[in-house]
Amino acid sequence: MNSLLKTHTSTLLGQAGILMCFALLSSISNAAIGDAAEAAEHKAKSLEIYRTIVEIPTVAGRGNGQKIVDYLSQEFVVAGFSPDDIKTIAVDDAVGLTVRYAGKEGSNLMPILLLGHMDVVEALDSDWERSPFTLNEDESYFYGRGTIDNKYGVSMLASTFVRLKKQGFVPNRDLYIVFSGDEETTMFTTEKLAYETAYLRDAEYALNSDAGGGSLNTNHEPVGYNVQAAEKTYATFEMTIHNPxxxxxxxxxxxxxxELADALKAISQYRFPINSSSVTREYFRQNSLKVEGETGSAMASFAADPTDEQAVALLSRKAHYNGMLRTTCVATMLSGGHAENALPQSATATVNCRIFPGETIEGVKQQLVEVSGLTDKDIKLLVPYPESPTSDPRDDVMAAVRVAVDTISPELPMVPYMSPGATDGMHFRTAGIPVWGVSSGFMRAEDNFAHGLNERFPKKSFDDSLDFWTVLLKELTAPQ
Ligand SMILES: [Zn+2]
Structure with a gap:
């Protein structure tokens, strides 16, 4: 099904695309979004949901998975969703939630999924400046665990469903909110949702609130919008040498x-073959317009011709860009020997690989065997993560995203990217459903404390993005 949906990005961001988007922008009337009173109500509801769910510590093992699901379900029912359309799936204490927004009766268009995750990374009161599970705020920021990752996305999607329902909006197909309950840890609920939930399997594509989004510069001005279209596959190998x-x-x-040291030395000097996709070529083309000097021209050359050896050599020397050019593997842990006065009976190294979409874990393992001189048996894969493909951006979906981005800041460059992984999107891509990460949030790099201490989200970005999902979903499911 999905092979039919793939298109090329080459024209996506061209002049014609920008002109077309302006035409679409002017077609979004105030009535489509709502009047001032309706907008104020939507803002208050979004904030209420945000505050409530940030204050539920949905950390793995704390047993709050059902609590957040109960709260959100109640909000959906009050807004007019049928309890039959609200479903949960539980794995241990993690709970996932799906909400069907019923589309036009008789529609044979395939559903669109809207992804987010309700769990958060642990945060300890004693470490934080302010309590992590209270939504604190000052003039500029909201503070708390999940204020970015991903309770911001979850509240925006939830409040948009509530808003659209109250407006009486009927999309031309079913929409599904798909919130997982353990994205930050095991992803077991994600796996159930992606691979075993029948009514989600024939979705046309998914939009992920947990990836992508706008970039602000140091002065808080929007400078670009990023669409996550691929994630590298994650694989960790253990290499063990035995000796009498x-x-x-x-x-x-x-x-x-x-022997292990020799093998690691060989791996450290090995460069995996160059690879590229429509997403990474477009990423380099767009960045070549911003980056000056020889790096910028190498980006342009690589985008035009990924076999350009000079460009490859230069970009490979920059750690950040090297990962966009190829699979990488790096030693991360080491142990060996059992006594200071004995010849070692074993030595083990852990090697972590980030594999370019389309390449296989087994293929990477065979390259490690060849390069290191070890045998297949010496190298063991730890956890078999899925090999997720690239989701080539689709022109029609990106045009709709463009209209939504324009409501925040018009004419921004839209840049597709491949992330080192991993989000829920990985499993849905593996299940054959294309996924694009299109968060409504705009952030400065220096404000990103997701997973870290004192996570925070800019209040202005919260306010600016309140119409993003409303506009995007109307563009996608109620074409003018
Ligand atoms: Zn996340």
Missing amino acids: GGHSSIPRPDNAIY
Whole structure:
């Protein structure tokens, strides 16, 4: 089904696209969004949901998965959703939630999924300046665990469903909110939702509130909008060398630590083959317009011709861009030996790989075997994560995103990107459903404390993005 949906990005961001989007922008009337009173009501509801869910500590193991689901379900029912359209799936203490927004009766268009996750990374009161599970605020920021990741996205999607329902809006197909309950840990609820939930399987595509979004510069001005279209596959290998060992007073040439060191040295010098996709080429093309000097021209050359050796050599030397050019593997942990006066009986290294979409975990393992001189048996894959493909951006979906972005700041460059992973999107892509990360939030790089201490979200971005999902969903499901 999905192979039919793939299109090229080459024309996506061109002049014609920008002109078309202006025409669409002017077609969004105030009535489509709502009048001042309706907008104020939507703002208050969004904030109320945000505050309530930030204050529920949905950390793995704390048993609050059902609490947030009960609260959100209640909001949907009050707004007019049928309880039959609200479903939960539980795995241990993690609970996932789906909400169907019924589309036009008799529509044979495939549903659109809207992704978010309700769980958050642990945060300890004693470490934070303010209590992490109270929505604190000052003039400029909201503070609290999840204020970015991903309770901002969850509240925006939830309040948009509430708003559209109150407006009496009927989309031309079913929309589904799909909130997972353990994205930050095991992703078991995500797996159930992506692979085992029949009514989600024939979705046309999914939009993820947990990736992508706008960039602000240091002066809080919007400078670009990023669409996450791929995630690298995650694979960790353990390499172990065994040896009979012996007394350290009688060293022999065969030595587990030396052999492992040689293997690691070889891996450190190995460069995986260059790879590219429509997404990474467009990423480099767009960045070449912003980055000056030889790096900028290397980006332009690579975007035009990914076999350009000079461009590849230059970009490979920059750690950040090297990961966009190829699979990477790096040693991250090391152990070996059992006594200071004994020849080591074993030595083990952990090697973490980020695999370019389309390449296989097994293929990467075979390259490691070849390069390191170890055998297939010496190298063990730890957890088998899925190999998720790239979702080539679709012109019609990106045109709708453009209209929504324009409500915040018009004429921004829209840049697709591949992230080192991983979000819920990975599983849905693997399940054959294209996913684009299109958060409504605009952030400065220096404000991003997701997963860290004192997570915060700019209040202005919250206010500016209140219409984003309303406009986007209307563009996608109620074409003018
Ligand atoms: Zn997240």
